[in-house]
Amino acid sequence: MPYRRTTAVDDRLAAARERLIVAATDLVADAGWAGASVTAVAAAADMSVGSVYQHFPSKSALVVEVFRRAADREATLISALAAVSTAAVPTAAVPDATAPGAAEAPAAGGDPVDRLVQAVALFTRRALARRGLAYALLVAPSDPAVEAERLDFRRRYRDVFAALVREGVEAGSLPAQDPMVAAAALTGAIGEVLVGPVSMTEELPRGGREAERVVREVVAMALRCVGACPVERGWPSFSAGPVPVAGQVAVAGQVPAPAGRPPGGTG
Template sequence: MPYRRTPAVQARLDDRRRDLLDAARALLADEGYAGCTVAAVAARARIATGSVYRHFPSKSVLAVELFRSVVTTEVDAVSAAARRPADPAEGVAAAAETFARRALRRPRLAYALLAEPVDPAVEAERLVFRRAFRDVLAARVAEGTASGRLPAQDPRLTAAGLVGACAEALIGPLSGAPTAYAPGPPTAEPPTGDPHAADPHTPARLAAFTRRALGAPRADDP
């Protein structure tokens, strides 16, 4: 008769797997993918390195699952922001602003998700990530064009362009911002004078850019 794990044994294994993912998530936020070695994850979780392989057969498998778990949280946050305003254009703008604010609060993590060199398996997941954001935006753009609130346009093409533009606009600040930014009054220039530093006004400016790209600018846009 093949061995079957008891519920108690399975629960302990599930807990250990969650502990490993939590440790990997903390390392990702502090050091990026380069710091997420199997040995570092094991040390952060306070277990033997060999024990990690009982749950994840390779660093690549661990990195893919880690990426999925982190990205799911980000997509959920952006999706909730996109649904909140009644106006479709404001929903898309809110999604772009939320994406940027969350990225700038945890720049090392966001840079890892967006641009850090990674294994091919994680790069494939990165494409899935971008498409998930595209689909969130495309749904609201389609709503706006169907109702006549937005000019006629291809919702998926517009959404893909917005996702790419937001990511590109953030990569410089994220790569040059080792610590999270503190929300404060808008500034004309980044606080440090560094052109790659995180400017607290960036999320609002991306929201304004999004409205203009959709054909729905607002008079008080910065």
């Protein structure tokens, strides 16, 4: 009678594989792709090197899975926020949006430019919160097999931005333009600011008010890139306050008040 693995064995193998992926992801975030050697991943997961090869035939297969898993999570969050107008989306667009179990929050209103604002703000906040992982996903030297995945990852961001720009043009919210060109420019510019070779990486904060200042600047840059006036969209100055979290849409000419304070209030 042929041997058949039990459900308990399958569960243990799946848990071990997941532990390896989590360990490898943390190593990549801390030390880049070069830091995620099979030996280092095995040690971080408290497993043997042989166990790693039991689940992944090569380091290349492991890092591709790490990239694919992390990239899919980021692209799915952005796509969900950009594609819906009122439904809840996973992970609130707040500085600690990478925290496990982060609360759900409603997406921005139906206006495509408002949704573009929220998508750019979420992209920026998450990149600031986990700088090492963002660098690994967007620009860090890596295995050739990862480069093909990275190209697809950047295309997914570009396609989300392009769809929103196209909607904005059709709705009359944005001037006539080629959505794909604008989206490619946005994807490249945001990545350059946050993790590119001439970015301000060492100077950029990870959270708090200083991170919100960067978020506001990146959002304003994105709006100018697609032909929307930041002041008219409610983002007159980085010092005026944080970009609203998902579900709190800016009113033209009115700066969103900090949490707990009414617009125009003095505290």
